Amino acid sequence: MSHTSPAHGALEIHLVPCLADNYAYLIRDPGSSAVGIVDPSEAAPVEAALAAHGLRLTHILNTHHHFDHTGGNLELKAKWGAEVVGPAADRERIPGIDRALGEGDTWDFGTATARIFDIPGHTKGHIAFWFEQAQAVFTGDTLFALGCGRMFEGTADQMWASLSKLASLPDATRIYCGHEYTQSNARFALSVEPDNAALQAYAKEVDSLRAAGQPTIPATMGRERAANPFLRATEAGIAARLGLAGAGPVAVFAETRLRKDNF
Ligand code: ZN
Ligand code: FE
Numbered sequence: 001m002s003h004t005s006p007a008h009g010a011l012e013i014h015l016v017p018c019l020a021d022n023y024a025y026l027i028r029d030p031g032s033s034a035v036g037i038v039d040p041s042e043a044a045p046v047e048a049a050l051a052a053h054g055l056r057l058t059h060i061l062n063t064h065h066h067f068d069h070t071g072g073n074l075e076l077k078a079k080w081g082a083e084v085v086g087p088a089a090d091r092e093r094i095p096g097i098d099r100a101l102g103e104g105d106t107w108d109f110g111t112a113t114a115r116i117f118d119i120p121g122h123t124k125g126h127i128a129f130w131f132e133q134a135q136a137v138f139t140g141d142t143l144f145a146l147g148c149g150r151m152f153e154g155t156a157d158q159m160w161a162s163l164s165k166l167a168s169l170p171d172a173t174r175i176y177c178g179h180e181y182t183q184s185n186a187r188f189a190l191s192v193e194p195d196n197a198a199l200q201a202y203a204k205e206v207d208s209l210r211a212a213g214q215p216t217i218p219a220t221m222g223r224e225r226a227a228n229p230f231l232r233a234t235e236a237g238i239a240a241r242l243g244l245a246g247a248g249p250v251a252v253f254a255e256t257r258l259r260k261d262n263f
Contacts, residue, residue, distance in 0.1 A: 009112045009133030013176065015215055016049045018042050021180045022068050023217060025138065028055060029110030036061050036082075036109060038129070038138050039178055040072030043079075059109065062086035063140025064126040065093035069178060089118065090125025101127060119166065121159030122149035128166060130173075136218070137169060141178045145219035146202070147185035148230040149178075150261065156254035160233065163253075167231045171222030182206050182216035185228075188263045192229040192238060192256060199227040229256050 014026040018041035025038040026049045036059035040046045050057055057080040062070050064087060073095040077084055085107065088100035101107055103118040107129070114129040119142045129138045141149035142159075143166050151159050166175075186203040193199055202223060206216050225231050232238055233253035239245050242255045 009131070011112055011131055011134035011136060013134075013136060013218075014049060014053065015217060016040075016045050017180075017215075018045050018072075019068055022178060023176070023180060023215070024072070025176050026050070026053065026055070027061075027109070028053075029112045031112075032110030034058050034110030034112070037072075037076065038176070039063055039069035039140060040076055041068045043072040043075040046072055046076060047079075056080065057082045060084045060096075061129060061138065062094050062097075063128065063138060063142075063178065064123045065090045066123065066141065069140060070095050087118070087125035087127040089120070090123060093125070117162075117165050119143075119162035121151050121154035121162045124153045126162070130169060135170070135172050136174045136176060137166065137221075139166060139175055139177045142166070143175060143224070143228075143230075144177045144179060144185060145175065145182040145216055145224065146189050146199075146206075146228050147181055147260070148228075148257070151257065156257065157250055159257070160250050160253045163231055167221070167225055169221050171220065171225075173221040174218035175221060175224060176218050180215060180217065182219070183210050188260050189227065189229050191263070192241065192259070193227075193232070193235075196227060198223065202227045 012028040016024040018024050022041045024040045027036045035055045037046050038061045060082045077096045083098045084096040085099045086094035086097050088102040091100040101116045105116040107114045117128045119126050119128050122141045233249040239252045
């Protein structure tokens with residue numbers, strides 16, 4: 001027995017690389033037997049991670065319906081009887097969903113509590129799980145480190161509103177996103193804001209992490225606000241560089257997203 005008393009609401013979080021560049025996240029509440037997997041692309045790497053840590057899966061958390069975030073749902077649910085939790089706005093597209101959540105909901109995971117945000121734009125129904133006490137947010141394919149998701153099912157207005165919600169979280173919030181895209185995102189970000197010193201330093205750090213085969217996740221909100229061009233559409237310097245001096249943030253964001261699509 002090596003039981004110390006864990007902080008109420010603390011979370012242990014392990015990265016589980018899936019497919020080519022996805023991350024699922026194995027989460028455990030040290031104060032209970034709750035064990036979850038966020039966005040399981042596939043079952044096999046999740047099973048390996050559970051075995052490596054000696055854990056039994058109780059919950060499956062989905063940020064959105066895409067197959068690379070839900071592909072492992074049914075196999076894992078069948079094996080463990082885990083409860084599947086996902087976005088209410090897309091409940092018909094989440095395999096095996098048991099519990100549908102949306103804006104303003106709170107969801108208890110052992111002794112931890114997640115606050116739910118609706119963050120549409122990448123898909124119609126997309127949620128974020130914010131564990132305030134653990135200072136962690138799971139952002140799926142809406143907010144990436146130094147980037148944001150493509151707008152497959154939404155508008156620039158929606159995506160900007162979704163990103164702005166996330167950007168209002170405290171600086172120390174750790175961001176766990178759906179993909180390891182940070183290095184290519186950094187190249188694009190530098191094309192938008194080449195003189196941003198915070199971005200330059202961040203990009204260098206990302207290059208050395210990737211050269212060493214290390215993940216760049218989690219990111220942190222304070223640093224994203226300082227360096228991620230998709231959170232910085234209110235910056236006059238970015239608007240000017242995009243030929244949109246005086247334009248509002250949605251227009252600047254939309255142009256930034258369009259340039260990234262063609263980068
Ligand atoms: Zn996606
Ligand atoms: Fe994805």
